[in-house]
Amino acid sequence: MEYFLSEEQKIIKKLAKRISDEYVSKVAIKYDKEGIFPRDILNLLAYTELTGVYIPKEYGGFGGGVMEMCLVVEELSRNCAGVAVSYAATALGAYPIILYGNEEQKKKYLPKIAKGELIAAFALTEADAGSDVSSIKTVAEKKGDYYILNGSKHWITNGGEADIYVVFAVTDKSKGPRGISAFIVEKGYEGFYCGKKEDKMGIRSSSTTELIFEDCKVPRENLLGREGTGFIVAMKTFDRTRPGVAAMAVGIAQGAYEHAVRYAKERFQFGQPLSSFQAIQHMLADMYINIEAARSLLYSTCRMIDSGIKDFSKESSACKVFASDVAMKVTTDAVQIMGGNGYVKDYPVEKMMRDAKVTQIFEGANQIQRNIIASEIIKEY
Amino acid sequence: MKILVCIKQVINSDKIEYNAQTKTIKRSAQHLINNPADLSALEFALKIKDAYNDAYITTLSMGPDECKNKIKELIEVGCDSCVLLTDKRLVGSDAYSTAYALAKSIEKLGDFDLILCGESSLDGETSIVPPQIAEYLNIPHIASASDIKVLDTQRIEVERKLENQLFRFEVKLPALISVKKDSAYLRLPKLSLMLKALCYTPQIVNLADLENFDFSKVGIEGSKTLVNRFIEQSFDNNKCEIYENIDDSQIECIANIVMRLI
Ligand SMILES: Cc1cc2nc3c(=O)[nH]c(=O)nc-3n(C[C@H](O)[C@H](O)[C@H](O)COP(=O)(O)OP(=O)(O)OC[C@H]3O[C@@H](n4cnc5c(N)ncnc54)[C@H](O)[C@@H]3O)c2cc1C
Numbered sequence: 001m002e003y004f005l006s007e008e009q010k011i012i013k014k015l016a017k018r019i020s021d022e023y024v025s026k027v028a029i030k031y032d033k034e035g036i037f038p039r040d041i042l043n044l045l046a047y048t049e050l051t052g053v054y055i056p057k058e059y060g061g062f063g064g065g066v067m068e069m070c071l072v073v074e075e076l077s078r079n080c081a082g083v084a085v086s087y088a089a090t091a092l093g094a095y096p097i098i099l100y101g102n103e104e105q106k107k108k109y110l111p112k113i114a115k116g117e118l119i120a121a122f123a124l125t126e127a128d129a130g131s132d133v134s135s136i137k138t139v140a141e142k143k144g145d146y147y148i149l150n151g152s153k154h155w156i157t158n159g160g161e162a163d164i165y166v167v168f169a170v171t172d173k174s175k176g177p178r179g180i181s182a183f184i185v186e187k188g189y190e191g192f193y194c195g196k197k198e199d200k201m202g203i204r205s206s207s208t209t210e211l212i213f214e215d216c217k218v219p220r221e222n223l224l225g226r227e228g229t230g231f232i233v234a235m236k237t238f239d240r241t242r243p244g245v246a247a248m249a250v251g252i253a254q255g256a257y258e259h260a261v262r263y264a265k266e267r268f269q270f271g272q273p274l275s276s277f278q279a280i281q282h283m284l285a286d287m288y289i290n291i292e293a294a295r296s297l298l299y300s301t302c303r304m305i306d307s308g309i310k311d312f313s314k315e316s317s318a319c320k321v322f323a324s325d326v327a328m329k330v331t332t333d334a335v336q337i338m339g340g341n342g343y344v345k346d347y348p349v350e351k352m353m354r355d356a357k358v359t360q361i362f363e364g365a366n367q368i369q370r371n372i373i374a375s376e377i378i379k380e381y
Numbered sequence: 382m383k384i385l386v387c388i389k390q391v392i393n394s395d396k397i398e399y400n401a402q403t404k405t406i407k408r409s410a411q412h413l414i415n416n417p418a419d420l421s422a423l424e425f426a427l428k429i430k431d432a433y434n435d436a437y438i439t440t441l442s443m444g445p446d447e448c449k450n451k452i453k454e455l456i457e458v459g460c461d462s463c464v465l466l467t468d469k470r471l472v473g474s475d476a477y478s479t480a481y482a483l484a485k486s487i488e489k490l491g492d493f494d495l496i497l498c499g500e501s502s503l504d505g506e507t508s509i510v511p512p513q514i515a516e517y518l519n520i521p522h523i524a525s526a527s528d529i530k531v532l533d534t535q536r537i538e539v540e541r542k543l544e545n546q547l548f549r550f551e552v553k554l555p556a557l558i559s560v561k562k563d564s565a566y567l568r569l570p571k572l573s574l575m576l577k578a579l580c581y582t583p584q585i586v587n588l589a590d591l592e593n594f595d596f597s598k599v600g601i602e603g604s605k606t607l608v609n610r611f612i613e614q615s616f617d618n619n620k621c622e623i624y625e626n627i628d629d630s631q632i633e634c635i636a637n638i639v640m641r642l643i
Binding site: 007008011012015018019044047048049050052053062 | 568569570571572573575576579
């Protein structure tokens, strides 16, 4: 399919593809098995300047948007979604600053994120606040020039590895979602610790940890936006980063599909290649149709967001839901086509099937996305 | 420091096809690559540029117009300017003629402190061109370098690794060094440089631009070597024997032999 990317976008995709095929593919299985954080790959992305594609030019980035970020995530995911999510989580931590940071905050953090000198993270979820994010319990109390944070966060991507964390905490209990505020917390602040590392089903090279705040002192100037706007900061960020999850899903699906097609042509049974059986051919055809449909929806959504249109929650949710469901189906079918070889760790598709699952869960489970879409379409008509 | 790197565009060795009649290699733009040993040389130049901000890297290639696209890739990794010497009269030039044409171009392009070449090209494998350029230019030359270190603006240190020996030379500049393939690996491109390359066109030089050029020294006529015969080697008929049901000790024995040989 021809997607009419701009010359610049084609270059970004080509460069990301090269890093993915020449470097990520070589470490994907090892890093998955041993849970190694892909700092070496992030360094390559920094060297090649892909860490700055979505950062505005005035802060040292390339000046692209969600589309450019997604092209990198998609290509990395073709070989390892764990690597891709380690890259994408920095975008998740950077977008609140791009959208709501003041001039000092932008100047302080964005150029370093663009250069790949800072890794970022986004800390919203808690043990008792997953889908129901507005019920978070971490508190931030203003004391002189500081906010004092107490509480803990769960499931934080890049936990322990990131240099800065956008952390959401309650500043006014009486106001519900309007009492939540966002803060930039730097690694090394007094009272800020990294807790248990999760032993995950997939994306095992990415680091997912607990974060603990015990009378953590955060300077007042690190409040992001105004007090009480934290919930909006989170939701507007997600609107821009859900396509990143969709890109991850499209990339995983594309990778699994490529392995399945090649395998089906090489593997002989009953004296002929698997690809000569209609049952297999139809599975491959359905993979192709679904991947192109998911990618089309993803790229259209990215273009819509980057054009400056104001409301796109529904579209952003739709591409995340559709692409992640496609990734789950395609990777499951790829394992099926490869039979026993699909089910063992010598081949990459079993990893892809494990990796695909998380795209249906994080940044808002697919059920929650469908809630968002439904409430918008019901409002519209 | 002004550095010149000679980089040839060659046919990817997996894709080589011969024309049996003319006894030449069929060239097709799609299968062109930058010669791997030359890219090792380029990496050394880029490392010098990393360390010395004032280093300026020019590349020089000789070949048909189709080479332009491959030359753009040199801008993507950090070369400052690229030159393509192209002229119908150069077609069929052997190593001797090529070295002459390159040396005359280098003279025209200016004074370089350091000239780097790959040790040999994938398609020719003669290793003659670099020393011959140095002879024409009347500057010192060291072949098959495995490492290069800049000592100061006047001197460099060159390392050459042989099987059981290591040579270290100190050379006064200007000098020409040819670099062993795989002695360095070319770095990845950068996004901003790829954008620069997008609208970059290499500087084109024709023979008419060169001073006091002796046309009788180039082309098929001017070449000293003549290809007598091409013998195509086919690996298809190599016999392969398959042994089934061999036991572990036999596998171990074979593995040991292979390990000793590689
Ligand atoms: C690997 C990984 C990385 C993550 N990274 C981050 C991160 O960097 N930062 C961060 O803040 N969070 C992160 N998360 C958290 C993630 O966003 C949450 O896991 C997700 O929002 C779901 O929350 P939960 O796990 O608490 O599930 P729950 O909210 O308990 O939901 C469980 C199930 O119930 C369903 N459900 C819940 N409510 C409804 C409803 N109203 N209607 C219908 N169905 C419903 C859900 O769809 C889900 O399938 C990460 C999670 C994982 C697994």
